[in-house]
Every structure is written in C-alpha cells, then in structure tokens.
Amino acid sequence: MSDQPPSETPASVAELQEQLRSAGYLASRGLATATLIGMRLGRPILLEGEVGVGKTEMAKCLAQIGGRQLIRLQCYEGIDTYQALYEWDYARQMLHVRALSESELTDAGAVSGLYGPDFLIERPLLSAIRAGSDAVLLIDEIDRADDEFEAFLLELLSDFQITIPEIGTIAASSRPLVVLTSNRTRELHDALKRRCLYHWIGYPSFDEEIEIVRLRAPDAVETLARKVVAAVQRLRGMDLAKPPGIAETLDWVDALGVLGTDDLDAPAAADTIGAVIKDRDDLELVETEFDRVVADA
Amino acid sequence: MPDSEPPEIVERLVGFGHALRDEGLPAGADDVLMFCSAVAELTPSDLEDVYWSGRTTLVHRRDHLPLYDEVFRRYFLGHAPPPGAEPFAAEPVSQGLSSTLNVPDSEPGAEAGDDRPMVLGRQASGVEIRRDKRFTECTSAELAALRRIMAQVRLEPPLRRTRRRRADPSGARLDIRRMARDAMRLSHAAPALHRLSRTERARPLVLILDVSGSMADHSRNLLQFAYSMRRAAQKVEVFCFGTRLTRITPALDRRNPDDAMRLAAGRVLDWDGGTQIGASLDTFIRRWGRKGLSRGATVVICSDGLDRGAPAALESAMERLSRLCHRVIWMNPLVGDHADIPPSTLGMMAAGPFIDDLESGHDLASLESFAARLAHVG
Secondary structure, three states: EOOOOOOOOOOOOOHHHHHHHOOOOOOHHHHHHHHHHHHHHHHOOEEEOOOOOOOHHHHHHHHHHHHOOOEEEEOOOOOOHHHEEEEOOHHHHHHHHHHHOOOOOOOOOHHHHHHHHHEEEEEHHHHHHHHHHEEEEEOHHHHHHHHHHHHHHHHHHHHHHEOOOOEEEEEEEEEEEEEEEEOOOOOOOOOHHHEEEEEEEOOOOOOHHHHHHHHHHOOOHHHHHHHHHHHHHHHOOOOOOOOHHHHHHHHHHHHHHHHHOOOHHHHHHHHHHHHHOHHHHHHHHHHHOOHHHOOOO | OOOOOOHHHHHHHHHHHEEEEEOOOOHHHHHHHHHHHHHHHHHHHHHHHHHHHHHHHHHHHHEEEEEHHHHHHHHHHOOOOOOOOOOOOOOOHHHHHHHOOOOOOOOOHHHHHOOOOOOOOOOOOOOOOOOOOOOOHHHHHHHHHHHHHHHHOOOOOOEEEEEEEEEEEOOOOHHHHHHHHHHHHHOOEEEEEEEEEEEEEEOOOEEEOOOHHHHHHHHHHHHHHHHHHHHHOOOOEEEEOOOOOEEHHHHHHOOOOOOOOOOHHHHHHOOOOOOOOHHHHHHHHHHHHHHHHOOOEEEEEEEEOOOOHHHHHHHHHHHHHHOOOOOOEEEHHOOOOOOOOOOOOOOHHHHHHHHHEEEEOHHHHHHHHHHHHHHHHO
C-alpha cells in the first residue's frame, strides 16, 4: 500500500479552507487543520458535534472539491458485514447453477465463474477499498452501530484490506479518505478513537453563521439573514432540550423565503417556527417569548 | 519525521505530550508520534497550527478539551490567552437549579444530619425506633455482613431483543442465505432447514438515587446496592441527587467497595440537603437521557418522593422520562411492606401516573427480591 498522498491534496490549511468555501462549506481553522492532517497522513477523521452542525456535509464537500466519489455507509443498530462489506447474490448463483446443469456445462471455468464479480454484491466498505484514494468514505453516525461492528471497523480502518474466502484478499491500492461522524449518543470505544483524528464541531459564532447563510442561501435578504441568525443564537442560549443547529437556521431562512417575508417579526416567527423547533416542550417555552427571540440585535 | 526537522522542536513537542500526561490527559506514545508527524506535515507558520495539530491528534474526547487548552497555554505561552481562543460551546451545566439546602424538618429521619455518609463504615446514629427491622438499626458488624451479601446478589439484568440474529434450531425465521450456500456446496441434495432467531442483550439499567436529608437513613445502603449492581451487570449507570444531579458511575468502578463508596460520596456535594426531584430528573433527561443513555433502559428511581420543588416540574420530568425509557421503577422506602398502598406524598402523587412499578427497598429482603425480579419486570 502506498502512503503517498493523492496529488490533489491542498498545500496548506488556508488553501483547503478556500477550496471548501468554494464548495459552499465554511470550515473553521481547526476543522481544516484536522482534515488536512488526515489527508496527508492517511488517517480517518472522527467528527463529533451536536446534531445539525454540518458533520455529514463536510464529507460531501470534501468529495466534491477533490473530485472524488462519495461512498456513504449509514450505520444503524444491528448493521452487520453483509450490509457493510459484501454479499454473494445467492439467488442469482442458484439460477446460474440451474442454467449450467440444464445445458450440462461442467467445465471448471463455469463453476469458478459462480464466485466471480458478477455475483458479488459490493457494499460501501468494499467499494471504498476498491476505489482507494478516489473515494471519500463517509461512515455516518457510527455511534448508532453496536460494539461488534465498531470492533470490525477497527480492523478494517487499520489495514484497509479484506479477505473474501472465495476470491482472496483485496487490499486498497491507496487509502480512501475516511470521515466518521458521531452524534455522541454513546461513548465510542477508545481503540477506535485512537485510530482517528478527533475534531469537535461546535456551534458557529454569530459572524461565522451569517457567513454560512450567505454561502448556502445566497438569495436570502441580508437583513433577514442577520435577524434569523440572531434569533437562532438566542434560541441556543434558551436552555432548550434540543437547540437548533445550522441546518435549522438554513431551513428557517428557506422557509421565510418561500413565504416571501423580508423581515422576521413575531407573527412571521410564529408561522415558521416549525422549521427550527421540533420538540413540543421547547415549543411551549419559545412561544411565550417570541418577542424577545426576534428582537433587533 | 523528516530529517530537516530540528531536534529541539521534536523535544519541545514530546515535552508537551509529557506535560499533558502529567495533567492526567491520556496522550499515548503513538499519539505523540502522530502529533509530531502532523506538525512536520504542516510546517507550521505560527503557534496556531501547533495548537490545532495537537488538538486533533492528542485529544480523543470532548471533555478533555478544556484541560488541553489549559496545558497548551501554560506550556507554550506562559499564561497568555490561547492562540485559537475558540469559543467552546459549553454543555448546559446545572440548569439554574436552586442550591438552597433546605433540610426539611417535617420529614422522618431528618435528625440523622450528624451521620456524615462520607465517613463510611460507621453506622447511622440517633434513629427513631421502628417496628420492623431496617438498615438503620443494624450494628456496624451487621452492616458489613449486609454489604457482603449485597455484593453477592447475583443480578440478572432485564433483556431486550436486538436486530441481530443468530442460528437457532427452533428459530422462527429461515436462514435462506445459509441454506442457499449449503445447497450449492452439497450439489443438489435437498437443503436442510436452518433457522434464525433474534439475539438478546442486557437492557441498560439506570439508577437514580435520592441522597437528600429525608433519605439519609437509606442512602448509604442504596449506594451499596448500586455498587453491587454495577459490579454484577454491564451497562449500569448510577446518578445521585438531592438538589442537583451527580453522575457517580465512574467512582463505583473501584474494586474495593469502601474506596468506591468513598469516591462516590466525594463526588456528591449535596448529601442530606433538600430535595429537588423534578429539577434533578430534568437535568438527567437533558444531559444524559436524550442523548441515548436511557433509551430502551430500565430506570430505577430510589426516593421517598418528599420533594421541595414544584410538583408540576416533577410531573413534566416524569412524563418525559417515561417517554424516553423502557420502564420506570420507583423504589420508595416509605412503601414498606405494603406495596399495594402508594404513599400519599405530593411528589409520589405527581409522579404516580408515570411509574410502571412501585417497589419498596426499605430493607435487605426487599432489595434482594427486587434484584431477583428485575429480569422479569423488564
């Protein structure tokens, strides 16, 4: 396996930030540094943070700027190697056997063909190994998978090779860029964390969030964007059970845009609050304070 | 490490790793190596690059970030503010709980204030006489015996079905994948039927113990109970509350029960104070419950339900808790041997509709029988 970084790796943190920016993602210096180190050293990057701060989006934009293919593995409880790695297409193999026996073809080639690429169903991890550095492998919400899967992943992420008994060992010619995300619903195993570069994505500051809205929703009126961001930042300070993320800010701007509203006042906020607050208890708390939430900055 | 790197810088970086380790941040040798390679890759122009390189390679947990910042500041900058003084989104800490320590004098057992639970191994003094035998009447020798027996309580945690399946001759579902594989390997012999069933795992268990003044007689024994639970089963989380909520799970992981108890006692700052059940449960839900700790879990609240907070707060917290977890069990020592008659304290009336099982836990026999039944109530 070559440890040579792909040629298109950005030369500096600033350059990577600039590239991500052109893809519509505003990366903080810390995030860009972690990513660049990960790209150079061929290490997976573990992104943790609250819901909706752009963890998954980061991987998508990385794929976009490098012209790489994005391979996404969404984790869930009970996920196993058949869904993550590969599976033989048994039904097709059976049909093939039937066809062979009817035409009485018994040469060795026909049998070994049964375990050829035609019958192998590639799942995300195998695709990523095959694609090598042409791919960004996004392992999304790893905290949802169970411990057994985490242990399996640990092995894969250290060697980037897998063994299929019928075919042999497949090793990645070059390492794909791996991004893992976690919402921190449970603590990940330390062994897995040690293999990764760690970065915590927090909520952005007011100015950063304005910048993000400008990038992602260029059509939004500037004054509206500022008011929405100010309101969202106030909501985050309100001790809600589920504080709104950046995704909610953008949804809110879009929702107001659909209604053709240029200003965020209490009635407009009341109409569109469903884009930001998605918990009944939180809603009750916010409803009493609309005037304060949408007050001028 | 490229040869061009002057060795002094490497020494400085490795020294930083050691400084972190001295402060208790687990930066392993491979982490430090990684840190040095990262710095070499970036050929840092200023200290900020070093800061971020270290943060991404040497820190593996969010909780360690403040410590990292502090050590970085001290090691590289003397005491100046950090280069990338990033506003770290702080986790919502104690949600403006009232910290007044009202010792409610109308409640039973309140006079046990002189029995500091920090001094473990000593026995509670000045307790009122009761009809049936309770923990508080035990001599210290008896208490030691109780502790031994409790540690031996073999806990069978409640199980839940998972999405994973395993081979099981009497399973309900056919393992088509395996049958097809066999059929091909064994030419055309009629395939044997293979079956699958769901695997089962231990449900998480969350214990929330009331250590306020009115529970002073029981809190130590409940702590011992929690300790034996934690030792007996996986996935057990323990919290204590009086006026505020404290997570004591890590403290209970000590092998020696007395050490564990002392550590746990040291973490809890509001022994024998007032009670804010609603606010404490609310903190639990916000900081831990919603993040998945109580999902599918059996939650056991050990409290007498004598609450100084607003009943409405308790009611809404219980309602949310009951929606988040699998089962809510309330252990109330006031129930005594009459589990069919719920105590009529205001707190219990507010929480009542959301409790799945009401248990007593006032003496060893009831705690033992509870532990034995736990597997089946879940």
